[in-house]
Amino acid sequence: MMARQAVVVNVYDMASINQYSSSLGIGIYHSGVHVYDTEFGYGGHPFSLSGIFEIEPKDVDSLGEDNFKFKESVVIGYTDFSRDDITEIIEEMGKEYKGDKYHLLHRNCNHFTEALVKYLCGKSIPSWINRLAYISTCVPFLERCLPKELLIPVALEESIREQVANESAEQEVIKNKL
Secondary structure (H helix, E strand, O other): OOOOEEEEEEEEEOOOOHHHHHHHOOOOEEEEEEEOOEEEEEOOOOOOOEOEEEEOOOOHHHHOOOOOEEEEEEEEEEEOOOHHHHHHHHHHHHHHOEHHHOEOOOEOHHHHHHHHHHHHHOOOOOHHHOHHHHHHHHOHHHHHHOOHHHHOOHHHHHHHHHHHHHHHHHHHHHHHHO
């Protein structure tokens, strides 16, 4: 017998401006994929480990930000993958969706949600969920206008700075040995 589980995308408002901008079809949203009794999301951190996390579906408090507000659930389709299959899929996706690879415009939670939904049921998420990131990548100066701390988390930026400093120090040691 097939599993036939609903694949639901839970969408959260991340900014109060969404109450005005969502009528224009754009907003700042977080999304996660709810399948069986678990919601899977993706976020950034400074480590080369999976950035995929699990929460209780619609648990705004687990997202850890005061400005997150549940917006809506969207049923995308159905999957025949079992819970165990999904655990394996998430483990594999974690190799690609690492915390230190998160980027607000190019690899965010909504990109992860799109990839997982496509894998589970072959469908796409509604375009409005990630439209602002898409528009921002099409208009180069918009990305330059965004504060850098929105594009790359501060902790990740510090980690990158440290890695660059370490690489420079290693190159200096090698240069001195020659």
